[in-house]
Amino acid sequence: MTSLCIKIVLVALISIFLSVPALAWDDVGHKITGYIAWQRMSPKARENVIKILRSAPEDSHLSVYYQSYGVRSEADKQLEYFMLVPTWADIVRDRAFPVRFQKYNKGDWHYTSVFWREVGGRAELIADKKPDGQAIEKLAEFEKVLRDPAVSDTEKSIALAWFLHIGGDIHQPLHTSSRVTDREPNGDLGGNTVQITPEGTPRADQQNLHWFWDSIVPRNIPFDFGFCEGCYVKHIAEAFTSRYSIEAEKGGLALSNYTLWKDESLKLAQTEVFRSDLKRFETPSDAYRRNALSVSERRLTIAGYRMGETLNDIFGR
Numbered sequence: 001m002t003s004l005c006i007k008i009v010l011v012a013l014i015s016i017f018l019s020v021p022a023l024a025w026d027d028v029g030h031k032i033t034g035y036i037a038w039q040r041m042s043p044k045a046r047e048n049v050i051k052i053l054r055s056a057p058e059d060s061h062l063s064v065y066y067q068s069y070g071v072r073s074e075a076d077k078q079l080e081y082f083m084l085v086p087t088w089a090d091i092v093r094d095r096a097f098p099v100r101f102q103k104y105n106k107g108d109w110h111y112t113s114v115f116w117r118e119v120g121g122r123a124e125l126i127a128d129k130k131p132d133g134q135a136i137e138k139l140a141e142f143e144k145v146l147r148d149p150a151v152s153d154t155e156k157s158i159a160l161a162w163f164l165h166i167g168g169d170i171h172q173p174l175h176t177s178s179r180v181t182d183r184e185p186n187g188d189l190g191g192n193t194v195q196i197t198p199e200g201t202p203r204a205d206q207q208n209l210h211w212f213w214d215s216i217v218p219r220n221i222p223f224d225f226g227f228c229e230g231c232y233v234k235h236i237a238e239a240f241t242s243r244y245s246i247e248a249e250k251g252g253l254a255l256s257n258y259t260l261w262k263d264e265s266l267k268l269a270q271t272e273v274f275r276s277d278l279k280r281f282e283t284p285s286d287a288y289r290r291n292a293l294s295v296s297e298r299r300l301t302i303a304g305y306r307m308g309e310t311l312n313d314i315f316g317r
């Protein structure tokens with residue numbers, strides 16, 4: 001390895017460890033989706049996808065992560081790398097790498113939040129308020145880029161990393177919802193303004209509803225795998241896919257119908273996230289937590305199936 005290569009690998013490794021907590025499914029959630037997608041992909045699709053990702057622009061650090069897994073078998077290396085790729089869009093939020101941050105961080109690509117309010121116990125859309133964020137547009141745009149034979153692999157690599165990330169995010173109900181209340185006339189920012197710690201809790205100790213849903217899986221499934229994070233993700237992902245099998249979910253995948261994916265999530269936000277037993281400034285009940293976990297398990301699984309099948313369709317021929 002040249003000294004430049006070594007430097008880049010070090011930068012990449014440091015940024016893995018320093019990567020900031022995500023305002024999205026946290027990185028375990030995104031890796032689960034990546035793992036499930038990979039299991040759906042044909043050898044041809046896997047080969048094409050890895051080739052594209054390894055052509056990523058140097059300043060994105062995306063291709064460098066592949067070299068970081070130097071000691072593994074080729075198959076393990078590819079899987080671990082592919083699982084990391086959906087987290088890249090959060091890795092680039094790290095301001096410790098200002099050049100990468102400036103060029104690649106896109107805050108409003110992670111969600112498409114529809115404004116709505118509750119009226120007499122029913123959800124009512126606020127039709128004259130345009131949704132916040134660009135997730136839906138970007139998913140469609142990136143799918144087009146990935147399908148275009150005239151686009152270079154280098155350009156496709158960034159589109160692919162974003163596609164995998166947003167494809168996960170849009171399955172988190174609170175990435176599609178901005179609930180309007182008297183307290184939040186301009187919306188609750190996907191539950192970010194809804195505190196679930198007691199009123200008056202110091203800022204540093206506050207927890208909000210968005211965080212609760214983003215991190216629900218690792219907070220509720222204990223990590224018992226030493227230093228092997230990949231083993232943990234595999235363990236969780238396989239439990240999810242046996243609970244929500246591809247055979248059972250296949251009929252509802254609606255590939256490329258990003259508006260429908262968003263509408264499913266929004267409906268869940270209105271019915272399962274903002275249940276009548278959820279109270280501001282209170283820790284959600286055990287019953288609420290268990291339900292949130294099972295909703296999230298299914299959403300992460302479906303996201304993985306959708307991503308894997310879409311990539312098969314594009315790259316598996």
Ligand SMILES: [Zn+2]
Binds near residue numbers: 022024090
């Ligand atoms: Zn995100």
